[in-house]
Amino acid sequence: MGNRSSLLLREEEIAQLQQDTGFTPNQIERLYSRFTSLDRGDCGTLSRDDFLRIPEIAINPLGERIVNSFFQGEVSDRVNFRQFLQVLSQFRPTKKNKxxxxxxxxxxxxxxxxxxxxxxxNMISKDELLAILHMMVGANISEDQLTSIAERTILEADEDGDQKISFEEFCKALQRTDVEQKMSIRFLN
Incomplete structure (x- = not known):
């Protein structure tokens, strides 16, 4: 018996998704199965609420921000499987030369x-940094400590003195960080 996901994805679709995202056919089928299990309306798309029902996202302090990443630039309030895979592919571990x-x-x-x-x-301000810190640590750190962390971060990363962090400054501040591995999720094979 095949599962529902293998019945609905054609080989040419899987091949195209593999080329576009780097996922293996097995990973695509497993992610499709997960996608369809989240699709409560059985309409082939997911809403923000569908994402928020995922326990790991629901308890994550940045859950709303993570969910928003699936809808970046989308005019719709729903995400199809291809869009779902495109976002998840950003978290695939990188392999040398691949x-x-x-x-x-x-x-x-x-x-x-x-x-x-x-x-x-396209800028990170002190207020934005503080808001994210609040989301991440809640009331575990005092307001003064959070403000100090935000100010110190801006001071260290802001090279042009505008009191904000540009994308270029952000990249430079993280140049010695192994972003490829820290922002990877091990997908099941």
Whole structure:
């Protein structure tokens, strides 16, 4: 008996998705199975609420920001399977000499930067940094400590003195960080 996912994805679709995302056919089928299990309306797309029913996202302090990443640039309030895979492909571990454009270092850095850039102005301000810190640590650290962390981060990363962190400054600040591995999820084979 085949599962529902293998019945609905044609071989040529799987091959195209593999080329576009770097996932193996087995991974695509497993992710399709997960996608269809989240699709409560059985309409071939997911809503923000569908994502928020995922326990790991629901308990993540940045859950809303993560969910928003699936809808970046989308005019619809729903995400299809191809869009779902495109976002997830950014979290594939990189393999030497086998990097897909979506999980390249610059894409991973852009994704991380966008998590902090709450107003999408291509700059991270102290207020945005504070808001993310609040989401991440809640009341575990005092307001003064959070403000100090945000100010110190801006001071260290801001090279042009505008009191904000640009994408270029963000990348430079993280140049010695192994972003490729830190922003990877081990997908089941």
């Amino acid at each position: 990097e897909n454009k979506n999980n390249a270092r610059d894409h991973k850095l852009r994704f991380a930067f966008n998590m902090y850039d709450l107003d999408s102005d």
